[in-house]
Amino acid sequence: MTIQFIGRPGIVDLGWGHPDPESLPVTQWAAANASALGRYGWAALTYGAGPGPAPLVDWLCARMAETDGRRPDPAEVFVTGGASQGLELVTSVLTQPGDTVLVDTPTYHLALRVLADHRIHLVAAPVDDIGMLPAATEELIGRLGRVAFVYLVPTFSNPTGASLPADRRRALVGVGARTGVPVVEDDTYRELSYAGPAPDSLWSLDGDAVIRLGSFSKSVAPGLRLGWITAAAPFVRRLADRGFVDSGGGVNHAVALAMAEFGSSGAYARHVDAIRDRYRERRDALAGAVRRHVEAAEFTVPDGGWFLWARLPSTVDTEVLLDRAERAGVAYLPGARFYVDPPSTVDFLRLSFSMLGTAELIEGARRLGRALAERQPAG
């Protein structure tokens, strides 16, 4: 009908990084919207401020004081039409065709598409099993000469669910500061932490070296197309000076004011607490079922986010296995999708535990186990 997600009959699709439909705050959002129109009247419907309306900016600053290592100054905040639009905008401002951008491996596959639209060279930054290697990345930047920026999802990453350790965070931010190459931090999953507070953002460690992309897509609702950026005030001014932002009076004014109501009324905090519990439960259900039914899979249970990144035996190409898996009634995203330069065989796969209920997650894991077991027919 009107939605992008199309269920395939008979398939438990663990590929979709979509929210749990039942967790979307339908009635609370209607109330927030009515409240914003009541409070601001016509001012909610006319042209807004380029960097976003003050009530949302102020609320965001207060929220980040609680959920991150540093409270932004309002001049360091820019309201976007979601993290993807934020990345599109930042890439438009920072790059020209032919420029080089360094990206983490594996990383958010659709970010690679956003970047590729700008006709830039995507180069994989050096990594190990834990994440990006700061010293080797600095060396690579030195070798390459001009690099427009470095992109990564350091907290509850898509696809791995892992977070970059604190020492690497500090070192990576230092690389950004020394080389002058901005670090673009996709911080979409911060609110979805299941084991205590999320790590402090790279941005909170150095607000000059880092441009952080935030989002309401996972914490509230992706259909609202609302997010934010924290960055140095002069960079925020550059974003607000972009012609289409200035001409439009901000990128999503009315929705931003409704979000300010959703936030200041306490509905946001209550909602995030509730979905955190729900997603934690789903994570545990999927992790337990994979452990039980896909014995050969190796994975670390993620402390946040929506994804379980599992490694199958190295003889398995997860792109090839997908056909058999779908015949067994389960789907996932093969790991190769998350690489700039995928090796010939990738034995990882991404399983999402966000959209489906626990019974479906368990059934999906059972079917995946069956597909894997059947993959080498007795000869």
Added chain:
Amino acid sequence: MTIQFIGRPGIVDLGWGHPDPESLPVTQWAAANASALGRYGWAALTYGAGPGPAPLVDWLCARMAETDGRRPDPAEVFVTGGASQGLELVTSVLTQPGDTVLVDTPTYHLALRVLADHRIHLVAAPVDDIGMLPAATEELIGRLGRVAFVYLVPTFSNPTGASLPADRRRALVGVGARTGVPVVEDDTYRELSYAGPAPDSLWSLDGDAVIRLGSFSKSVAPGLRLGWITAAAPFVRRLADRGFVDSGGGVNHAVALAMAEFGSSGAYARHVDAIRDRYRERRDALAGAVRRHVEAAEFTVPDGGWFLWARLPSTVDTEVLLDRAERAGVAYLPGARFYVDPPSTVDFLRLSFSMLGTAELIEGARRLGRALAERQPAG
């Protein structure tokens, strides 16, 4: 506070191309939003379809069947975050730095800024007093070689309020078809026609040669950041395939579904009828007052849109006059702002009749007359 517009005390500002605050449909919009959330539930809040949700696309097709020369096919419609974001997107897809884009003169000043962000060469297309000259434009395209597109506001133009005559529309579309250079038609003011139906769009004459940018900013509310594009289906697919559009699930899904309710409930048609009457009255008040108080001004009363484009005696530089006008308590936009290559002196100015009430419009004209009369102090 939260809005971009800041009134300057003591100044009647005829510069702002903003809507009448009292005409913004605050309660009706709250109802439309609640109705969409009631009808679609969670589907209104999750990821949407890249080209926009079907209910809005279908309603737009039906509306254009009434307000334009041809009903689009749904595959020819792409929902945008407003006309400015539409222009940003189209420019991203069609140009590379260094490309040439031809623009009308005078034309929407903020569109020039949107285009300039892309580091392209803006070249003024040949014009006369009536508008763009198709044959001379075709010749210029031939001389320049590669031209990425041609941009104009042919209907109730910003800033002139004028519309390109039917014969030139046909000829211009023919130029686009023969040269393969897309014509980008900014069609923001179509619904605000005060003397019968608006002229058929360029797009309706040739849906392959023309990319038309539509908007809800003038017909409903700019703060919603919602518009659309009609173009050939393959081009719509290119827009929907843009990485950030695909990753985000459309650019403004929830608002688009609320607009579908606003449209299908009849609220849109009633609202547009009402504001048309109101803006017509304001146009007449301003035109009458300028005639009375600024006798030296020459202008044609526009049949639609928000602007009166007036020519002062050729000895007047409207950029220079602005200081004196502001001291007399009135402001406007000097004509030079609407030129790619402004001549040394521009004797035109743009007066907006959209935002202020009739009493203020009349007082503004009176003050403008006074500023003009005082401009040459007795020596």
